[in-house]
Structures are given as structure tokens and as C-alpha cells.
Amino acid sequence: MHKNPIAAIATPGGAGGVGIVRVSGPDLIGLAKTFLGSEPKPRFAHYLVLKDAHQEQIDQVLLLYFKAPASFTGEDVLELHCHGGARVTQLVLNRVMELGAPEGIVLAGPGEFSLRAYLNGKIDLVQAEAIADLINAQTDAAIRGANLSLQGRFSDQINELIDQITQLRILVESTLDFPEEEIEFIEAANAQQRLEKIMNDLEQIIQTSRQGKILRDGIRLALVGSPNVGKSSLLNALVGEERAIVTPIAGTTRDRIIENISIDGIPVHVIDTAGIRESNDVVEQIGVAQTWDEIARADIVLLIHDVTQAPEANFVDIEKAVRERVHPGAHILDVMNKLDLLEGQKEGHTKIGLGVKQIFISAKTGEGISRLQETILRFAGWEGNAGGGIYTARSRHLRAIGLAKDHLQKAMMHGFGGNRALELFAEELHCAQNCLGEITGKLLPDDLLGKIFSEFCIGK
Template identity: 40%
Template structure:
């Protein structure tokens, strides 16, 4: 299972840029780089110290043609990202240059890396566990600072420490029970009723404490789908522009300007909010508007959070009342907009028909009330608590599923013991709990699942 060949890939975006990086890792990384890199000082990379940078040129060995002027970084095993020899060639950014350098590296005996294979090697070579490896891709994909901090905590081993603590408790219990089964002649004391129950409850509490963070973690990682709804010309697009701090949507006095949904992601208090500006909901005037309205109604059904915009300069219409009724069982904020104009409906009137929903007064076109709205959204999502630094959170559905199975196995242990069944049956449930928890760090996970996890990584990482 441990890799023995040498891999290479482009580790930066293959676009025009100031710099690009081709990464090589494996037992022949330095040897391969030496064949194509000509140091200005005529040094062999095999003779240089680890973690040193060298200026020179990349030459095609077949044609002796100069490809690029580069800086080559040499990192020698075992103190590297993969624990193998690594060479990184820092060249000028650009599709042609990067691909040409990668081509000559592959011609000298390296293999093109699979997605995530550098990180996979770090895992297989024992530099990090699977939860830390998964944190790498979470860090890359972070949409907010809070999301980044959760990923960093996992990368630094925060989750692994808690998981290993649970595993150690389970191993201790399992070892004691199996000893009573395998060596009855040694008269090893069996657990008393209260002792086993207390120890299982302690482990259950640790599992529950992690599981309780999963909802919050999921929100920080995936964000909240938020739909801006309302009848035409109530200021939905103005609200979107105000939240984005830019003019993303077209704003006119003509009703029905937004004919389709517009999606953008913004950061409110550390929460990635996927804002969806929908077409105004009313009786459609044409086929195109009808399609847009149908899409708006679908988003109304599936959104995690609804921002219902009402125009305070017009009396509430049948569509307004219908929309207020439609969000009755949804997490929603009512936005009383256009307060810069003469009011035709009172705040008290809205509160009377939607008293269970938070209400924010705005003049979105002038950005009035937007800070208050953002505070209300934060409070609604996390009860005002969006800080992530002080707690390890479960953000990965695979981890949550593993903890759910571990919890069920521990509950089965309690039931088995209460029914007075032999220790053999208890150890079966304990092993299942141990295996489920071990899947998080990769200790008990099959190779096919591991391959699937790293397949979601980007090339070159």
C-alpha cells in the first residue's frame, strides 16, 4: 500500500500568472529534476542541502532547448509534506510553460499524480491521519475565516485528538473484557454493573459532545441557502446589491426586471450565505417570467432561510399575504423595505400577521438597515454565537455518520449488559464502535473508500 514510484503534477492554477509550480515527489524526485535543471552554479541537486532554493534553467534533455528560467526548491525526506524527497520547480506562470516542464519531468520517469495524491502519500506514510488530510481540501475550499479556522483546527489534529481519546477508552474497555474471556483461570475481575455503565456513559458523552457540533459545523462549511422573495418591485435586487456591497442585480422601477434567479455567496459573521435573488412572485405576464416565478417558488420550498421583502410604500397585496402565509413554518426574516418613501402600511400591521418572525426595517437602495439585517441573520442562525476558534466542530458528513454508528453500538453495549448476556456479546458491540470511530482517522477504513476520498481533491495537492 505504501507508494514506491515518483509522481509529478502542476500544483498551481494552469492560467496566466506571475508564477507556476511543478511538484515532484518520490524516491527519484531529485534524480529526475537533476536531468532537466541546469544550475547557474553548476551544482547537482543531489549534493545540495535540504530546504534550499537554486536558480537556473529547465532544459529539454532531448533537444537541449531552454524551456524556462526557474527557481528550484529541494526538500529531502523525511521532513517533507509527503515524507518523501520533493522538488518544486517555480517557473513563470502560463499554460504552455507549465505543461512543457511537466512533460519533460514525465519523460524522465515520473508518473502523473492522481488528484490529491501528494496528500494521500502524506497519509499513507504516516505524516497525518485521514481527518487531517481531509482538512487540507476543506482549508483550500474555505469560504469564510470561520470556515478556515475549523479546517486549521482539524489540520493541526484537534479532531484526531478527541477521536483518539474516545478510541483509547474503547480499547481499554475491550482489552479488559477480552481478558476475562480469554484467561478465566487468572481470575481477572469482571466489571460490576455500575462501573461498566459509568464508563460507557463517559464515552457516550464524548461522542455526543462531538455530534452536537455537527449542525453548526455543517453551516460553517456549506453555508445557508437564503432566498430573497417578494412580489415584483419591492426592492429584492436592491437588497441583494446592498448585502453584496456592489451592483450585481439590475435595479429599475419596472416590475419584473429579475426574470431568473441570481446566486451569490456572501460572508455574514463568519457564515457563508448563499443568497438567491428570485424573480418577483405574481401572476406571470409571459412565458419567460412564468419560468422564473416557478423557479422562485421552488427556492422558497428548499431554502434554509427566507428573506421576505415587503414594500412599505404600497399597501399589502394578496401576493404579500400569500407569501407571509407560505413562510409560516420556515426560518425567515421579514424586511420592511422602502422606508425612505411615504409609508402606506404600518409596522404594527405586519407584526400583527407575522408576529413570530423577526422584522428589520430597511431602505435597501441607500443601504439603510443592512447592518441590522446581517446581525439578525447571524443571531437567527447561531443564536448570536458564530465564533469557531474555541471548539472542534464536526463539518464532514462522513465523520458524523461514523460517530452516529459508534453511538448506536455503545447503546447496544448498554442494552446487552442490562439483559445479562455474556461478555462475548458486549465485545462485539464494542468492536463495532471502535471500528466506526477509527474510520474518522483512517485506522479502520478500506482502501477503496480512501481512494474515493482523495479523488475529490484537486490535482497537484
């Protein structure tokens, strides 16, 4: 249990109509009385004029008091609502720290309010992460997905699976004391069918979680190619406005240009890179080095070609280098640009099959752009639904679920394979249960817990 009250500014920096300073601690009645001169009424807005140590007015403030455990953190919570200027909000926080010094008040660390809510059982770890996802969501679909996680949709599915494994573990471990009857008992209890159901349910969670990760993280899309093939023109076409300079001069783009867009509700981070070529220009060399870095980080690389020009002599080497640099699981799509310059040949170029990793477009006229957008989503693994019923998920969730799946497969082998070993069967079930417990935070190392909440913003 935390003893020291914590305080932080809960609203973003800059000017605004309202700024909020939040305080959480085990007993804040005394601090509230210091501000008001009387005991606060829970969930009631109290007006006061906040003054500094010299009795000079800082601001007119509304104070709200939430009595434990009926608060976000499960502790007593005070919120001071002031005018939203960056300086005035900081002065309010400073005064809170001065008046709270006798109670040992300290500045909150990143995510510490959410951490206390988690530790006090107000939310589980998935819901805590969903708060951060909701704050950082870039599309309506991502907001809906984060809200589903915050409401407990993901947690409920994981907890249901843990309960099924627990029941199966109880069944298996209860037979270990009766080895002469264990096989008949296991078969009579339909243990294999129960394990198969668990594995099928887990597989459905895996599919949904993969979609949820795309919804949360988006797709990192790198536009790559030789100079003057139309990378910047394609960026402008995808963004829908002139974001990059386009000229006939090769090598116009020397630095990365990153734009965040939405395709059917899915966040897409588009990176226009410097054209790949040998150059004596130091600035261009730096830009090309950044291009290789982006290729290594991208989920999808659009390798852009000018259909009106023969490839450069070294382009085969460039393509080979691109394919060697991409991370496992990334996709490369050949995009044949400037289709508008190929009069009379468009019909054959626009017909592409689902398995073809090549598409013809005109970034100038927009021809083929919608098909390209559909292909980007398909290559990323998005299956549609635009977030309806799909909750957000993270890489750590997928890793934990993948490990649980491995343990369940081993459990199936030990329980119903050629060489049965029920002790190992029970142990693999236990390991799978622990992996799933890490997702909601029931079984999570302290160091990983600290890392997760360190990624939150201060004041949340």
C-alpha cells in the same frame, strides 16, 4: 506503496509571479541529476536554465529537493519554481514528463499528493480534508477553523474517544470468559460511569462539529417571494453594494443571482431568485423553476413580503408549496419588507422575540438588516465564537459521529438495561469504534477514500 512518480502544476492557472511544478515518487535522485547535472542538496534552492529537447530555453528555474521521508508526501519530492505564466508553467510540466519518462512518471490525479501523504502516515484523513478546506476557505474564521483541523485538534479528540472505547472494550471482553463473575466485575470497574463519560465527550464533539460544518460549508440562503417585493433590494443590502438590478417593474430578476458574503465570519451564500408567479414568458418560467430548485437546496428561505400590499390571491398556496419543498432541517423566515413606507408604525414592528419566525425590515434604508443577519445565524444553528476554537467539519464526519452515538446508546441498553447481554454490549462498542475510525481514516473503505480525494484540486 506507489511505484510511479507523479507530477502536476501545483499553482492555480493564469498569470502570476511564480508557477510551481511538483513531482513526488519513491526515488527522484536520478531525475534531479538529469535536471542539474549533479546530485541535489536536500532543502536547497538550485538555479538552472531549463531547456527543451532542442536545447531552446524554456525558463530560468529554481529546483528544490525534499528527501524522503522529510517531505509532504513522505516520498522524494521535487519542486520546480518557474515564472508564473500559464503557458510557461505547462511547458515546464511537459519537460518534466519527458525527462521523467524512463522512471515511469505519470500525471497526478486530483488530490493524489495529499493521498500519498495520507497513505504514508504523514497526515490523517481529517488533516488531508483540512488542506482542501483551507484552500477553499472564504472567511478568516473558516481559515482559522481549517488550521485547527490541520493541526490535529479534531483528530486528537476523535482518537482520545477511540482510546476510551478501546479500554472499555478490553474490560468488557475480558469478562466474557467468566460469566459467573461478569456482573460484579463490570460494576466494580465502573463500566457504566466510563460509558457515560464517553457519551458525554461524544456529545460535546457533536456540538462542536455542527458548528464546524457551518464554518466550512456556510449557509445557503434563498430570497423568495412574489415579484416586486424587494428581493433584489435585500440582496444589495446584504452584499453592501448594487449587485442586482432594482426597478419598479415586476419580474426584473429572471435568473438566479448568487453572491457569497460573510456574516460575523460565517460564509453565507445568498441566492436572489425570480419572483414566483404564473407567466407565459418562457424565460421567466425557467427562472421560476430555478427558484423552486433553490428552495429545495436552501438551509434558510427568506420568504419576503411587501408590508404595504395585501398578499396576492394565490400567495397562501405559494407559502404552502414553499414549506413542502424545503428539505428537513431547513428554516423559513417571513421577512416583511418596505417598512420605511409604514410611517408611525415602526416601533411595534421592530420588537421581535427569539422564537418568532417573522422580522420587519427596510431593504432601502437598512432598518432591521442587522437584526435579520443575527436571526439568520441563529436559525442556522451558529452559537457564536466566530471560529475561535472551532475546527472545520464535514457532513461525513457528522454522519459517522451520529452512528457512533447510536451504537453507544445501544451499548448502554445491552450493558445496563433490564436484559443484559455483554456480548452485544461489546459488539456495539466495536461498531462505535469503527464509526469513529472512519473519520480519521483508520477504518475506511477504499471506494469512499477515492471519492474523498477526487474532490481535491490537481496538484494538491
